[in-house]
Amino acid sequence: MARHPTRSGGSSRLWNWLLLIPFIALLWVPFYNFVEPALWGIPFFYWYQFLWVILTSALIIWVHYKND
Amino acid sequence: MNWTAIIVFVLLFGAVTIIGFAAAHWRRGDLDVLDEWGLAGRRLGTVVVWFLLGGDVYTAYTFIAVPALVFGAGAIGFFALPYTIIVYPLVFLILPRMWSVAHKHNFITAGDFVQGRYGNKWLVLAVAITGIVATMPYIALQLLGLQVVIGAMGVGTVGFYGDLPLIIAFIILAAFTYTSGLRAPAMIAVVKDTLIYITVLAMVIVIPIELGGYGKMFAMIPPAKLLLAGPKDGNLGQFSAYATLALGSAFALFLYPHTMTAVLSSNSREVIRRNAAYLPAYSFMLGLLALTGFMALAVGVDKLPEFAPQFAQYGSNFAVPALILHTFPDWFAGVAFAAIGIGGLVPAAIMSIAASNLFTRNIYVQFIRPNCTPKQEAQNAKITSLIVKFGALLFIIFLPLQYAIQLQLLGGIWISQTIPAVIVGLYTRWLNPWALIIGWAAGLIAGTWMAASLSFQSAVFPLAVDGFTVPGYAALYALAINFAVSIVLSLLFNQILATRGTDLTSAADYRV
Numbered sequence: 001m002a003r004h005p006t007r008s009g010g011s012s013r014l015w016n017w018l019l020l021i022p023f024i025a026l027l028w029v030p031f032y033n034f035v036e037p038a039l040w041g042i043p044f045f046y047w048y049q050f051l052w053v054i055l056t057s058a059l060i061i062w063v064h065y066k067n068d
Numbered sequence: 069m070n071w072t073a074i075i076v077f078v079l080l081f082g083a084v085t086i087i088g089f090a091a092a093h094w095r096r097g098d099l100d101v102l103d104e105w106g107l108a109g110r111r112l113g114t115v116v117v118w119f120l121l122g123g124d125v126y127t128a129y130t131f132i133a134v135p136a137l138v139f140g141a142g143a144i145g146f147f148a149l150p151y152t153i154i155v156y157p158l159v160f161l162i163l164p165r166m167w168s169v170a171h172k173h174n175f176i177t178a179g180d181f182v183q184g185r186y187g188n189k190w191l192v193l194a195v196a197i198t199g200i201v202a203t204m205p206y207i208a209l210q211l212l213g214l215q216v217v218i219g220a221m222g223v224g225t226v227g228f229y230g231d232l233p234l235i236i237a238f239i240i241l242a243a244f245t246y247t248s249g250l251r252a253p254a255m256i257a258v259v260k261d262t263l264i265y266i267t268v269l270a271m272v273i274v275i276p277i278e279l280g281g282y283g284k285m286f287a288m289i290p291p292a293k294l295l296l297a298g299p300k301d302g303n304l305g306q307f308s309a310y311a312t313l314a315l316g317s318a319f320a321l322f323l324y325p326h327t328m329t330a331v332l333s334s335n336s337r338e339v340i341r342r343n344a345a346y347l348p349a350y351s352f353m354l355g356l357l358a359l360t361g362f363m364a365l366a367v368g369v370d371k372l373p374e375f376a377p378q379f380a381q382y383g384s385n386f387a388v389p390a391l392i393l394h395t396f397p398d399w400f401a402g403v404a405f406a407a408i409g410i411g412g413l414v415p416a417a418i419m420s421i422a423a424s425n426l427f428t429r430n431i432y433v434q435f436i437r438p439n440c441t442p443k444q445e446a447q448n449a450k451i452t453s454l455i456v457k458f459g460a461l462l463f464i465i466f467l468p469l470q471y472a473i474q475l476q477l478l479g480g481i482w483i484s485q486t487i488p489a490v491i492v493g494l495y496t497r498w499l500n501p502w503a504l505i506i507g508w509a510a511g512l513i514a515g516t517w518m519a520a521s522l523s524f525q526s527a528v529f530p531l532a533v534d535g536f537t538v539p540g541y542a543a544l545y546a547l548a549i550n551f552a553v554s555i556v557l558s559l560l561f562n563q564i565l566a567t568r569g570t571d572l573t574s575a576a577d578y579r580v
Contacts, residue, residue, distance in 0.1 A: 019157035026150040027315060029307040033296050041283020045295055049149045050355050056153050057348040060160050064341055 015066040022056040069222040070393075076402025077221065077409065080263070081237070084256050084410050088244030091251040102446045103176055105249035106425045107333045110171065114339045114346075116254050120330045120418070121343060122350045123257035125152065125321065128213025128412030129206075131264070131357065132385050138361025139387040142293025144306050146358050147313040152351040155318040160344035163322060164337040165494045165578040171337075172577045177422075178328050178490050179430030185493050187569035188501035189434055194508050195486050196430035199325040200456075202479035203423045206324075207460035208472040210412035210419075211238065215464065216382050217405040220389035231465050237409070238461050245417045245457070246450050250333055253417040260414050263407035265353065267392075270404075272356045275363045275395055288366040303537040309528045312540035320484045320543060323491070325422035326415065364391045416457065424452035474524040481519060481527060484543040485511035488554050494578065501569050503557035511550030518542040 025031065026049065035043040097104035097111075112120065130148070137145030166181065175181045179196040183189065211234060218233045244252045279285045286294065296306040321327055334340055364370075369390040370379050378386045392404045428449040433440060440448070463472055489504045518529040519542055529542040561567045 016161060019161065022154055022157060023315075026154055027311040029296060029310055033298065033307070035295065038283070038286075041281060041286055043286055043294060045143065046146070046355075046359070049146070049153070050352065052153055053149070053348045053352045053355065056156060057345055060156060060345040060348075064160070064345060 013067070015063045018059055018063055021059065022052055025055075026052055070398055070401065072398035073221045073402035073405060074223070076399050077217075077406045080403065080406035081240075081409065084259055084413070085240050085244065087255050087259065088240070088248060088252040091244070091255040092248040094251050094255060100443045100446050102425065102428065102442065102449055103174070105446050106176060106421050106449055107329065108250040108254055110333055111335050112254060112333045112339070113335055114342050116258075117330060117334050117339050118343050118346055119257040119261055120250075120254050120333065121327070121347060122261055123253060123411075123414035124324075124326050124330050124418055125347075126264070126350050126354055126411070127210055127415040128408050129209040130354070131408050131411055132213045132216055132388060133209075134354065134358050135361035135364065135388045136384040136386075138358050139364050140361075140384040142289070143296050144310060144313075145361060146355075147310050147317070148358055149351060149355040150310075150314040151317040151321075152354055153348065154314060155321050156344045156348055156351075158318060159322060159347070160341055162491060162494060163331050163340050163344075166328070167331060167334060167337045167340055168580050169494070169573055169577045170332050172580060173572065176332065177325065177426045177429050178323070178486070179426055182489055182493065183430070183434075184572040185497055186489070186501040186504070187571065188505075191489055191501045191505050191508075192430050192434065194505055195489055196426045198482050198486050198508075198512075199323075199426045200423045202483040203325055203419050204456065204460060205463070205472050205475035205479055206326075207416050207419045207423075207457060208463040209476055210416040211460055211464045212385075212469060212472060213412040214409050216385055217389055217408045219378055219382065220386070220393060220405060221402075234464070235461070237413070238457065241413050241416060242454055242457050245420060245453055249450075250329065250418065250421055253414045253421075254333070256410065256417075257414045260407065260410040263403060264411055267404040267407045268353050268357055268360075270396070270400070271360050271363070271391070275360070275367070275391065278395065279363070279366055285363060285366045289362055293362075293365070302535060303530075304539060306539070309539045309541070312544050313528070316484060316541035316543040316547075317480065319487055319491075319547075320480050323483045323486050325426050326419040329418055329422040329425065360388055360391060364388065367391060367394060369394055416460070420453040420456045420460075421449075423456045424449045427452045427456075474519075477524065477527050478516065478519055481515035481543040481546055482512055484547050485515065485550050487547060488551055497568075497571055498558065498562075499554050500558040500561040500567055502567050503554045503561050506557055507550040507552075507554030510553045511546040514549045515542050515546030518545060 032045055032048040034045060037044055039047045103110060134145060134148045169175065170181060173184050175184060178199065179192045182195050183192045214237055215234055223233055276282050276285055296310055299305050299307060331340055364387040369375060369387060372394065375386065375390045392401050396404065428445055432448055433445060485508050488499060488507055492499060519527060522529065527542050528539050529545055530537050530539045531545055
């Protein structure tokens with residue numbers, strides 16, 4: 001009852017929508033099914049997906065921080 | 069026989085055995101109570117849960133099978149990476165709700181939650197049986213991972229003496245799980261992951277150097293394996309297969325009983341939220357591991373005469389062990405094989421605990437012996453965990469390997485059919501429990517039929533829509549049918565109040 005309304009259901013929850021981005025970036029394969037631009041000889045297909053490991057982790061940390 | 073590797077392997081295995089038994093004394097609790105034995109007293113903090121969930125997701129079988137798929141089929145095998153990326157936003161958003169409601173009501177399994185939420189024991193039975201049946205072949209595949217590395221050290225794995233090392237490893241596993249419960253895999257997971265990180269890092273640094281760099285390595289991969297085959301002639305090709313495999317596997321992952329067990333053993337919902345941010349470190353490693361499949365291809369390990377017999381026996385599952393033997397000195401091969409072998413023990417222990425929690429809480433207590441004491445409940449779970457593991461062992465020894473792989477593939481399709489009851493149930497109980505049962509059955513039948521139409525060789529079903537073919541993960545297609553049936557029948561059944569059951573949970577329980 002005494003909870004602050006914005007904490008449990010208000011604007012901070014909007015940040016959760018950011019977590020949709022990795023789904024779009026990774027599930028739409030035409031975004032990244034290429035060899036070029038290669039990075040240190042690693043085709044785009046591979047380094048792009050590795051990059052999203054870090055980006056997703058960063059997004060989750062950000063949303064977590066904003067939710068608290 | 070590779071004696072150096074065997075000695076290192078046995079030493080590390082012995083150390084882990086001691087840790088497994090010693091774990092009973094760690095954060096001591098009364099192991100005659102089920103949530104002490106089966107959830108380590110719900111006292112695990114961020115770091116231990118990180119290792120435990122890591123041990124769950126990245127198993128011995130993963131270590132062998134993911135590179136094997138990349139080695140054999142190329143880029144499509146890489147779906148394991150997007151799968152283990154998108155799973156974490158889902159973990160972050162959904163699983164804290166599960167933790168909260170489970171903590172509040174002392175739920176130990178997904179079945180317990182369904183019982184509390186819908187008050188329908190037949191729906192609970194459906195969820196429990198699906199969980200147990202999907203887990204069994206998974207445990208068998210962990211033993212397979214162990215068998216492959218034992219074979220790699222030159223120990224024959226045919227006949228009774230060939231099975232002996234596996235039987236010994238199994239007895240060790242069974243004994244420490246029985247005495248220490250979830251505490252054992254929690255502690256061993258720390259050792260296992262340290263060894264696995266060392267092995268993977270060594271592989272992805274040393275091997276590309278020998279091959280002349282990553283650029284040279286990728287240049288040696290046939291173009292057809294380097295990228296996904298795109299849409300052509302009214303067929304979406306590997307694009308839709310890749311995306312649906314990633315998405316479907318992500319959803320299935322936290323329905324598996326062993327994931328639920330690790331999540332519920334956390335000491336707060338914060339532990340889960342933090343882990344969602346930190347667990348991607350494992351995904352990075354998994355991606356590197358997948359690349360070792362390409363390294364094996366570039367080295368051409370399957371064409372080296374010394375590995376011919378093992379390739380004949382294990383097929384592309386031997387790609388990584390062969391690469392390790394080819395590249396590293398014997399002692400390091402021993403470390404790497406111990407990492408894979410112990411990497412099988414941890415999830416096998418968690419899986420057998422999870423399956424026996426399900427059996428005990430949602431079948432034994434519910435249907436067979438409703439008035440049993442907490443001590444009898446815990447005792448029953450311990451014995452069930454032995455039976456489950458023993459079943460998995462018999463499976464690997466007596467049945468063709470192909471069966472375990474096919475059943476595990478079906479298991480993924482089946483477990484996904486509990487999403488409407490378990491995951492949607494965390495948000496709303498609008499779906500009617502009887503509708504959910506029928507939807508579950510429809511999804512199960514449809515999914516099994518799709519896999520059968522592919523002779524159980526693949527989970528990618530070529531769905532034809534209006535002359536257009538969309539190959540996709542059968543689990544998701546079956547889930548769509550499941551949802552359609554559940555929703556339509558709920559509209560109907562919800563008119564009859566008596567079918568709705570009682571809800572013991574309240575909206576606030578999901579947030580505390």
